[in-house]
Amino acid sequence: xxxxxxxxxxxxxxxxxxxxxxxxxxxxxxxxxxxxxxxxxxxxxxxxxxxxxxxxxxxxxxxxxxxxxxxxxxxxxxxxxxxxxxxxxxxxxxxxxxxxxxxxxxxxxxxxxxxxxxxxxxxxxxxxxxxxxxxxxxxxxxxxxxxxxxxxxxxxxxxxxxxxxxxxxxxxxxxxxxxxxxxxxxxxxxxxxxxxxxxxxxxxxxxxxxxxxxxxxxxxxxxxxxxxxxxxxxxxxxxxxxxxxxxxxxxxxxxxxxxxxxxxxxx
Amino acid sequence: xxxxxxxxxxxxxxxxxxxxxxxxxxxxxxxxxxxxxxxxxxxxxxxxxxxxxxxxxxxxxxxxxxxxxxxxxxxxxxxxxxxxxxxxxxxxxxxxxxxxxxxxxxxxxxxxxxxxxxxxxxxxxxxxxxxxxxxxxxxxxxxxxxxxxxxxxxxxxxxxxxxxxxxxxxxxxxxxxxxxxxxxxxxxxxxxxxxxxxxxxxxxxxxxxxxxxxxxxxxxxxxxxxxxxxxxxxxxxxxxxxxxxxxxxxxxxxxxxxxxxxxxxxxxxxxxxxxxxxxxxxxxxxxxxx
Numbered sequence: 001x002x003x004x005x006x007x008x009x010x011x012x013x014x015x016x017x018x019x020x021x022x023x024x025x026x027x028x029x030x031x032x033x034x035x036x037x038x039x040x041x042x043x044x045x046x047x048x049x050x051x052x053x054x055x056x057x058x059x060x061x062x063x064x065x066x067x068x069x070x071x072x073x074x075x076x077x078x079x080x081x082x083x084x085x086x087x088x089x090x091x092x093x094x095x096x097x098x099x100x101x102x103x104x105x106x107x108x109x110x111x112x113x114x115x116x117x118x119x120x121x122x123x124x125x126x127x128x129x130x131x132x133x134x135x136x137x138x139x140x141x142x143x144x145x146x147x148x149x150x151x152x153x154x155x156x157x158x159x160x161x162x163x164x165x166x167x168x169x170x171x172x173x174x175x176x177x178x179x180x181x182x183x184x185x186x187x188x189x190x191x192x193x194x195x196x197x198x199x200x201x202x203x204x205x206x207x208x209x210x211x212x213x214x215x216x217x218x219x220x221x222x223x224x225x226x227x228x229x230x231x232x233x234x235x236x237x238x239x240x241x242x243x244x245x246x247x248x249x250x251x252x253x254x255x256x257x258x259x260x261x262x263x264x265x266x267x
Numbered sequence: 268x269x270x271x272x273x274x275x276x277x278x279x280x281x282x283x284x285x286x287x288x289x290x291x292x293x294x295x296x297x298x299x300x301x302x303x304x305x306x307x308x309x310x311x312x313x314x315x316x317x318x319x320x321x322x323x324x325x326x327x328x329x330x331x332x333x334x335x336x337x338x339x340x341x342x343x344x345x346x347x348x349x350x351x352x353x354x355x356x357x358x359x360x361x362x363x364x365x366x367x368x369x370x371x372x373x374x375x376x377x378x379x380x381x382x383x384x385x386x387x388x389x390x391x392x393x394x395x396x397x398x399x400x401x402x403x404x405x406x407x408x409x410x411x412x413x414x415x416x417x418x419x420x421x422x423x424x425x426x427x428x429x430x431x432x433x434x435x436x437x438x439x440x441x442x443x444x445x446x447x448x449x450x451x452x453x454x455x456x457x458x459x460x461x462x463x464x465x466x467x468x469x470x471x472x473x474x475x476x477x478x479x480x481x482x483x484x485x486x487x488x489x490x491x492x493x494x495x496x497x498x499x500x501x502x503x504x505x506x507x508x509x510x511x512x513x514x515x516x517x518x519x520x521x522x523x524x525x526x527x528x529x530x531x532x533x534x535x536x537x538x539x540x541x542x543x544x545x546x547x548x549x550x551x552x553x554x555x556x557x
Contacts, residue, residue, distance in 0.1 A: 005365070007353075008356050012368075012372040016372055018430075025390075036398070083282070084279050084281070091278065103286065108540075109290065109294060110491050110535065112493075113297055113533070114294055114532075116525050117292065117296035117529075199378075201381060201498075235390075236386075239386055258438060262438050262439055
């Protein structure tokens with residue numbers, strides 16, 4: 001048992017250590033950021049690097065952009081996935097299973113294959129180099145639809161009948177009866193969308209050109225490019241700031257996140 | 268219950284419209300575009316298989332695809348090995364708080380952005396003042412030119428990628444292990460089986476369906492590696508860390524060869540499909556379902 005714990009502890013040091021080093025270096029004076037041996041505990045934390053990030057990078061705007069993109073994509077995914085998942089689970093229509101298979105199949109197509117036509121479409125729609133270019137194409141979600149279908153399948157169809165007898169419209173039935181019961185599923189879709197799009201790099205790199213439309217990961221990479229190897233504590237301060245929301249979600253939504261990452265994959 | 272025939276379509280409209288426009292049409296467009304020469308400026312011109320022929324002959328493309336395959340083999344083997352090993356070590360026998368601590372600590376890198384991770388890793392692997400070489404110097408290992416030599420950079424890309432992604436396979440394996448009934452182990456203990464034999468004769472065979480899923484997912488995602496090499500090395504030195512997706516990106520958005528980029532995308536998809544199909548075939552022989 002001790003052997004196990006020692007190995008696991010070493011592995012945990014490897015996963016957490018680099019992030020702790022990043023945090024501690026961001027709290028050191030820029031001139032001391034390269035000191036070796038690295039001190040993990042910043043005895044005299046210095047926040048000048050954090051102030052510097054805000055000076056060298058339009059941090060407020062980057063955060064706002066990232067938050068807007070991530071938030072709207074998450075909400076859009078939750079809404080569209082809930083609607084489609086409900087239709088697949090609780091409503092009857094022609095071609096249901098064929099359509100569902102097509103949606104599942106799209107999960108296997110890598111993003112890089114569709115990126116050129118999507119880029120051209122975005123240009124054609126006149127929204128290239130805007131935040132909309134990052135939001136709109138990201139809303140339809142095959143995985144979310146799949147997940148919400150699973151959730152709605154778990155709810156009894158009798159509820160709809162009862163609601164109909166009470167005179168509820170189909171929309172009302174969905175909105176007030178089924179959707180609230182599927183909240184845990186919606187939370188998974190939302191948290192996964194948040195985690196993915198807050199961290200996304202490839203699509204924003206292609207879709208945005210002007211710095212005013214950059215999201216956080218892009219801004220940080222460009223900051224790093226500008227600084228060469230000058231004062232890394234400033235770059236690392238930016239990295240730490242960008243991680244805070246992901247970290248908060250990790251702490252409070254860990255269970256949901258774990259369920260989401262592994263659900264639907266089956267055993 | 269009687270329902271209007273159009274009703275389901277109202278619920279499906281956002282998803283169907285969105286996927287039609289941003290996934291299905293682009294897939295078809297990509298395949299069509301692969302047969303055209305187009306730089307956005309002049310009119311598209313049908314060129315048959317010329318794009319495929321051209322990319323197949325490009326040394327950069329050849330090296331990048333080869334790099335990607337090598338990367339997938341090494342990274343996926345490491346990712347699955349580490350994940351499986353650690354998942355087996357996290358057992359019920361550990362105190363609860365320690366178990367949940369290890370579980371969280373080990374999948375934590377998964378929630379960070381690959382771009383940010385690559386940024387701080389770049390400093391950790393710096394040849395002169397990076398912590399990694401400093402740690403190696405404590406073990407009397409001479410400093411390694413991590414990001415300035417072809418082998419070093421390739422190793423860093425693998426290490427950083429695996430560091431961030433092994434947690435995903437780890438979660439899958441934890442789920443798989445939890446689904447193995449404890450009675451199976453108890454019966455084996457009665458038969459006098461010890462730890463190692465239980466692992467080889469019970470755990471691994473019963474875990475094989477999970478291993479299949481984990482390996483399919485790990486391979487598909489490793490084939491698409493981009494953020495780490497883009498930020499850490501920019502594909503260099505030379506082309507030593509250029510990957511398939513980096514070449515697609517550069518062909519389309521730097522060289523404006525949209526037809527060639529589409530052809531590369533089609534080739535990558537075919538590779539992914541072939542590998543996935545091969546895995547499912549192979550699995551018929553090695554995967555043991557309860």
